[in-house]
Amino acid sequence: MPASELMISSSNSDLDLEMVYAFLSQETDWAKGMPRETFERAVAGSLCFGGYLDGKQIAFARLVTDKATVAYLCDVFVLPEYRGNGHASGLMKHIFASPSLAGLRRIMLVTTDAHHLYAPHGFKSLTNPERYMELHRPDVYKRA
Template identity: 80%
Template sequence: MQTGELTISNRHDDLDLDMVYAFLSQETAWAQGMPRDTFERAVAGSLCFGGYVDGRQIAFARVITDEATFAYLCDVFVLPAYRGNGYASALMKHIFASPALASLRRIVLVTTDAHHVYAPHGFTALANPERYMELHRPDVYKTA
């Protein structure tokens, strides 16, 4: 799909895995220090989307899903030099319109500071946060 100058693809062969891995493992708090083999297993088991400008990947999003009822959106980023151009919004519109995700009952995500990116696409705070639980291991990559 082409949106203005942004091309979006969910083909694994189109992904610049070296760039995505470097950005996630070095520039994000949530994947800091992730081993490469962990990253590769995550990508292999997920529906991944890349955003491209002039043939260069500048955005990424990963969706963990059963493609029937539920999905977890994660690892979303636009490279800093390309932010502020509406690319994240275009990527979200494309993702949520994709046939594998358009009819899901629930899509969740976790964000520290990008609520403004997701709210226009229908995301809200949890209606019943007391129902959600987590097993969080923030140091797991340090022992891997």
């Protein structure tokens, strides 16, 4: 199916939270084992986008943002059986055209293998990586 058939919504009431939680907590390296309560707080505190084909959610992206200056793009996925059809690119185009994100000074993300997806939307490697710091707790969900 062409990406143009993807319907995108930023309404949390449209999200298939069961599917999104199951995929993130069971199928991703970055959120495996995430407690449900943590997931629900993350969704409630973020700007979320769902991608739908014929009413079924097949894609998701979440931005942690103040909607004024900065955002962190995370939890982006397209269900495996729908990949390779341009849906991720369509989702990104919609997100970055969103009026609530148009004036942001900085949008950040972390990816291990999807640089090809984000580069066409203006993302590039850090110009000054020495300025960035992180407190990374990869096992935090195992302790919860």
